Amino acid sequence: MSKMESTFLVIVLFIGFYKAVNIGANDVANSMGTSVGSKTLTVAKAVILAAVLNFLGATLVGSNVTDTIRKGIIDPSAFTFEPTVFMYGAFAAMLGSAIFVSTSTYLKLPVSTTHAVVGGLIGFGLITAGYSCINIDKLIAVVLSWLISPLFGGILAFLLFTCVKRWILDSPTPFESTKKILPYLVFLIFMIISLSIFLKSPNLKFSLIYAVGISISIAFGSGVICYHLLKGYKPGEIDHYVPVERLFGYLQVLSACSVAFAHGANDVANAIGLVAAVFHVAQTGSVVMEVPVPTWLLAMGGIGLAIGICTFGYRVIETVGERITEITPTRGFSAEFSAATTVLICSKLGLPISTSHTIVGSVIGVGFARGINALNLGIIKNIVLSWIVTIPIAALLTIFIYQGIQFTL
Amino acid sequence: MAYIPPLVKLFGKSPFKPLHEHILKVNECVNQLKPLIEAFVDQDFKKVNEIAERISKLEHEADIIKNNIREHLPKTLFMPVDRCDILMFLKEQDTIADRAEDLARMLEVRETKLPVELKEDVLKFTNKVIETVNALEVAAGELSEVIESSFGKHEISKVLKLIHNIDKKEWEADKLVLKLLRKLFEVENKLDPISVLHLERLIHTMDSVADHAENAGDRLRTMVARR
Numbered sequence: 108m109s110k111m112e113s114t115f116l117v118i119v120l121f122i123g124f125y126k127a128v129n130i131g132a133n134d135v136a137n138s139m140g141t142s143v144g145s146k147t148l149t150v151a152k153a154v155i156l157a158a159v160l161n162f163l164g165a166t167l168v169g170s171n172v173t174d175t176i177r178k179g180i181i182d183p184s185a186f187t188f189e190p191t192v193f194m195y196g197a198f199a200a201m202l203g204s205a206i207f208v209s210t211s212t213y214l215k216l217p218v219s220t221t222h223a224v225v226g227g228l229i230g231f232g233l234i235t236a237g238y239s240c241i242n243i244d245k246l247i248a249v250v251l252s253w254l255i256s257p258l259f260g261g262i263l264a265f266l267l268f269t270c271v272k273r274w275i276l277d278s279p280t281p282f283e284s285t286k287k288i289l290p291y292l293v294f295l296i297f298m299i300i301s302l303s304i305f306l307k308s309p310n311l312k313f314s315l316i317y318a319v320g321i322s323i324s325i326a327f328g329s330g331v332i333c334y335h336l337l338k339g340y341k342p343g344e345i346d347h348y349v350p351v352e353r354l355f356g357y358l359q360v361l362s363a364c365s366v367a368f369a370h371g372a373n374d375v376a377n378a379i380g381l382v383a384a385v386f387h388v389a390q391t392g393s394v395v396m397e398v399p400v401p402t403w404l405l406a407m408g409g410i411g412l413a414i415g416i417c418t419f420g421y422r423v424i425e426t427v428g429e430r431i432t433e434i435t436p437t438r439g440f441s442a443e444f445s446a447a448t449t450v451l452i453c454s455k456l457g458l459p460i461s462t463s464h465t466i467v468g469s470v471i472g473v474g475f476a477r478g479i480n481a482l483n484l485g486i487i488k489n490i491v492l493s494w495i496v497t498i499p500i501a502a503l504l505t506i507f508i509y510q511g512i513q514f515t516l
Numbered sequence: 517m518a519y520i521p522p523l524v525k526l527f528g529k530s531p532f533k534p535l536h537e538h539i540l541k542v543n544e545c546v547n548q549l550k551p552l553i554e555a556f557v558d559q560d561f562k563k564v565n566e567i568a569e570r571i572s573k574l575e576h577e578a579d580i581i582k583n584n585i586r587e588h589l590p591k592t593l594f595m596p597v598d599r600c601d602i603l604m605f606l607k608e609q610d611t612i613a614d615r616a617e618d619l620a621r622m623l624e625v626r627e628t629k630l631p632v633e634l635k636e637d638v639l640k641f642t643n644k645v646i647e648t649v650n651a652l653e654v655a656a657g658e659l660s661e662v663i664e665s666s667f668g669k670h671e672i673s674k675v676l677k678l679i680h681n682i683d684k685k686e687w688e689a690d691k692l693v694l695k696l697l698r699k700l701f702e703v704e705n706k707l708d709p710i711s712v713l714h715l716e717r718l719i720h721t722m723d724s725v726a727d728h729a730e731n732a733g734d735r736l737r738t739m740v741a742r743r
Contacts, residue, residue, distance in 0.1 A: 132519070133519055133521065134521070136521040136523050136524060137521065137523055140521070140523050140524065144527075212519050215519060215520060217521070217522035217525070268666070272665070272666045272668060276664070276665040276666055276668050277665060277666075277668030277669055277670055277671075278670075279670060281665075348661070348664045348665070419519075423519055423520075423521065426520060426524065427521070427523075427524050430520075430524045430527060431523075431524060431527045433527065433530045434527070435664070437666075463521060463522055463523065464522070466523055467522050467523055467526055470523065470526055470527075471526070471594075474594055474596075476666065477596035477666050477667045478596070478666045479527075479596070480528075480530035480531075480532055480595060480596065480663060481527070481528035481529060481530040481531065481593050481594070481595050482526055482527065482528055482593070482594040482595075483525060483526055483527065483528035483590075483592060483593060483594075484592050484593075484594045485590075485592040486522055486525050486526045489522070489525075490522060
């Protein structure tokens with residue numbers, strides 16, 4: 108490996124790491140926002156939980172989305188005979204999306220890193236191999252998934268909160284109903300998390316039946332433990348909703364943790380997906396359809412996320428605690444659980460969706476079930492605008508950077 | 517200033533807490549009618565003026581809360597209840613304090629003599645009007661429970677019962693108005709015509725305090741009832 112090439116690889120690694128830090132800082136509110144808002148978690152606890160679970164999610168389940176981002180939208184076979192073009196193009200896409208996201212964050216615009224990476228890839232495809240290498244069907248599917256994921260999260264949250272409302276909040280004895288229903292909800296949460304870990308984790312190669320079996324056992328065990336813990340639990344307060352919300356606080360933290368986990372799994376690819384591609388090309392000199400993502404790279408992405416969460420993310424979370432004050436654990440749980448499920452399903456399908464937009468959809472879903480006092484729906488306009496703007500601008504930036512590299516070399 | 521994620525921007529400022537502060541203020545204002553009318557019955561006009569100032573101050577404070585709610589209620593705000601219902605409820609609630617202030621001002625501007633025959637019924641009537649507004653305050657206070665239950669039917673039926681109580685008190689107040697007016701016109705020859713007219717207007721203004729409490733209750737009903 109030449110000296111220039113290794114310098115290049117170090118720069119690529121650095122940009123990947125920088126993006127991971129950025130993603131961690133910007134997105135930590137998605138998982139922990141409602142828990143901090145409802146005062147179930149302190150800022151410090153939320154930050155530590157988010158950092159640990161993002162890291163675990165990235166390292167254990169992170170590889171699925173990585174594949175799609177790289178091989179889905181642009182066809183790598185167009186670069187089979189030009190590995191250097193692929194390397195510099197991937198580099199330009201990384202830098203382009205990183206600059207776009209950093210600028211938007213500075214301007215306080217609600218853009219998604221995931222979407223910016225897709226935009227960068229398209230710019231890269233257009234400038235290097237031309238229009239033909241872009242997989243239009245795949246692109247349409249990806250863009251549709253951006254629309255569908257908040258919608259799906261919203262519908263799920265609406266249904267879940269409607270059930271909580273019917274069975275618990277509107278029961279004549281809300282606390283007793285909570286004790287009855289909580290173990291089932293705990294079962295559901297652990298089922299979703301275990302399935303997502305065991306079904307497609309690269310490090311734990313389980314067969315379908317084995318994965319489902321082990322997930323059911325873990326979920327069932329957790330449900331039983333929850334049932335026994337609740338048996339002797341007595342409400343101390345006279346107000347009948349206070350103990351209900353207190354119990355739901357535990358569920359809210361659990362589901363917030365699954366969002367953090369899902370976020371790590373989903374979003375680490377945005378940071379290190381292209382890094383993996385560049386490294387593979389540099390090591391083997393060939394561009395192939397499937398590139399294994401080394402665990403050390405996933406772990407590096409996970410560490411980047413965690414660092415971002417602990418540094419700038421800390422300040423973001425503090426703002427959240429001041430600004431979101433009117434959410435209670437029953438609402439927070441419904442929104443977070445629905446978002447986690449949506450993100451994990453989409454990660455499994457390899458769809459690069461935005462965690463931020465999914466959680467926004469879920470919270471709106473709870474709002475439509477008359478669960479939240481005041482929602483500022485004006486934000487939807489901003490989000491839709493960001494969908495329209497992100498791809499072209501990130502693509503253009505990538506094209507400029509690529510031209511710049513060509514010019515200098 | 518840290519980056520503000522879309523999730524945070526999604527949460528708007530809820531009007532329900534200030535709405536509760538508003539009814540507490542209005543209720544406090546109306547509660548002052550008791551010492552006000554007692555002073556009037558005793559013909560202690562120095563005290564009447566003092567209490568009238570207090571009422572006026574409370575009314576002004578309620579106005580500030582009201583304006584604050586209105587300023588923070590953009591059309592894009594999505595709430596579990598209709599925005600119009602909230603604004604109408606607020607308006608009725610605010611008129612209660614306005615009428616209480618009107619009454620205090622009317623007592624301030626003319627030292628009208630109160631015939632002995634009316635004294636007891638005036639006090640009774642005042643208490644009933646205050647009870648009507650107090651009943652509204654209790655019903656409106658339960659709104660937070662309705663919201664907490666996300667508009668569960670148990671909590672809604674509790675509030676509907678409390679609103680029914682407002683209607684009952686208002687109806688009783690209406691009956692007292694009739695009795696009072698009859699008594700007033702029975703003794704009209706003992707009084708000068710201006711005093712009769714002034715007393716008549718005082719009774720009607722007092723009655724409209726209860727009327728607006730009933731209207732606010734109606735608005736509360738449309739707010740909590742299932743859409």
